[in-house]
Each structure stands twice: as structure tokens, then as C-alpha cells.
Amino acid sequence: MHPLPVILIKIHKDLEIPAKNKPATDEQILELLRSDRSFDQGFRVLMHTYKERLYWHIRRMVLVHEDADDVLQNTFIKIYRGVLQFEGKSKLYTWLYRIATNEAITFLQNRSRHQSSSIDDSAAVLQNRLKADSWFDGDALQLQLQEAMAQLPDKQRQVFNLRYYDEMPYEEMAHLLDTSVGALKASFHHAVKKIEHFFREADHV
């Protein structure tokens, strides 16, 4: 998922994004955010640059579009309120990704508190929610894959999504999740084996 091109935005003579048809850099975004006058414009550019990456990350965690939309909007509200605390010690996306992940995990925890704790029941609830989602038109096997993924522990699902869907190199993932490449390979391997096991049990292969 690549950020969309940013249209030329001229705030005043010192604050300018000269990169027509190029995505804004973190430095350009932060420069806009640093000024009172251009803060909102900087935040708009931040959303424009990262909204799709963050949306798909959240969608793969919560699965249903309506939920992903709620979580993404809450994530951006948190970012708006907290971006002044960003100290630039990591990449901007790393910081945004962590906020989005926490927001999605909180959403999933709140939802599971209101649902039955049985795994079979929650699988059925998930299946119904996906079937009812107008923005999911996957076939039966894709539905099964989503169910299998939903049964993975949070961290394993996160690693699986980053590797399988985003095709993120392990080294980049290690930086993002603050862990080692070996631990990530082990998590991905376990996740893949659990998903295969799920399909064998369901006798779909």
C-alpha cells in the first residue's frame, strides 16, 4: 500500500511541500505540525500519507469495514491529540502503527468482553459478522482463512499480517515490533502451522 501523491500545498513562504506527485516525507509533515498556523494542514497531510497503510493494518485485525473505520478514526483522533509528544526517536510510521495497534487491540478486547468466551461461539460470531459485512466478498475459503487467523494469539496474528499481507521484511518488522528476527520467524512459522491445522481440521483441503 503506497501513500497517495500529495498535491502542492503552500502555507506561506517558509512552509511548503514542494513535492508535487510525490508522497510527503516525515520531515515535511513534522515541519508543518510544528507551526500553529500549519498544524491542521500538517495533520491533513499526515492522514493523507498514512491512512491507507493504517486502514489495512487495522482492517486485518478487526476484519469488518465498519469496525476498521471506527478504529481508524479513533486512532487519528488520538494521533491529533498526541502528535506533539512525538519526539522523533523512531520513524513516524512506527509511532502511528503502535497507536493503531493499541487502538485495535482495545477494540477487540472490549468486543470480546461483550461476547461469549467460547472459541466456537466467537468463531460463529465472526463468521456472521463477515457474512454481514457488505465490504467483504471473499469466497468460502477466504472466509475460513479469516476465521483461522482470528484464532491466532494477538502477537502471532500481527506478525502473520505484516509478513503475509504487507510482505514486510523481518528486519523492518523487528524494528517495528521491537523484537528479534528469530522470534518473528518462529511466530510466523507457528501461525502458518496453526492455520494449516485449522484447514485440516475443517477438512477443506
Next chain:
Amino acid sequence: MYKMPKKHPAMKDKNALHDELNELSPLLKRFKEQNDGAQVPPGYFDQLEDDVFRQLDAIGARHKPPVFAAQQQQRSWWQRLQSWWQPRLAVAFAGVLVLALAGWWYVQPAANPQPGDLAGLELSAEDAEAYLLDNVLELEPAQLALALPSEEWPAIRLESEPSSPQNTAPAVHEIQIHPDDLEDVLNDMSDEELKELLNG
């Protein structure tokens, strides 16, 4: 002479993922080549920024930030100390310190070891193993990581299905785990996997 173009890093990793999936799970590789079925409403991303600003207005969160945190003027340690040394703050600080010390004294660990605390007991290796197996669900991953023999820390063996019909032996992968990350790996394992690991 024709030179092969250098592969783009993203393309290189795409190939690495395909190789990895080929080896681990041809089934998932097949799924990846299909559309996963997830879509968004038309124009969703185009109006998202406006939607977020509307939400910010609705909850009254729209603001003009005074200064960027990183740009805040750094005060010297002496200026910070002076601001703490106002009489009211000093009295409040002393009160909090007294309460904290009293709390610490009250919650000091009792002489008897608590359940799950193995450090205070003298156990044989067999007893310790039996204890761990019996209490595997109650233990924290950090406790399990401490309980594992140190020679088992650096690597975890993972077996997968035979890679081809000709080769019937299961493929064994040995992945190096840094001890600091062992807790994360243990956290993500199922109860059965943990029991299997402890049984060696």
C-alpha cells in the same frame, strides 16, 4: 554485454516470502494469489480526512497547539529544582514519600514462599519438572523462561510437513531466539506447545 538489473529490495523480499511460503505452506501461497475479498466503499479514503476533522469538531478536540514538545525550552536542573521547592509542593512531596514508605513496609513479602515462587524451595530436578508440568497454565512466561534449562534457550526446533512426496521425513527448522525474546515466543504458544517444549 547485458547486465542483469539489480532487484528492487521490495521485489527481493516478495520473492523471499514466496520461497518461504512454498516451503512452509503451499496452501497459503495459493490463497495469496487470490483476491482476499476485503473492499472499502467507493470514495472512502477521499473523504476520510474531512470525516476525522468533523469528529474532532464534534468532540471539541480541535485545538491550536502552543508549542511542539521537542521545541519546548529546556529549563536548567536548578530552575526545575527551584520550582519544586515551593513550600506547598515540598509539604505535599514529603507526605507522599511517607505514604509510599509505609506502603512498602506493609506489602513486604512474607517469610513463606507464595505459590509459583520456586526460588525459596529446595526441589530435585524431577520435582521441579513435575511442578512445572502441573502448573504450566498458572505460570507467567517470564517464570517459564527462567525455568527452562539454559542450553534450550538459544534455539527452538520447529517441524513442518514433508517438503515433497519423495521426501517423507518432516522438515526440521531450527530458529535462533534471543533470550530477551523468549517471553514473547512463549506468550504466543498454545498450552499443548508449552507442555511439549517442557517435555523436551
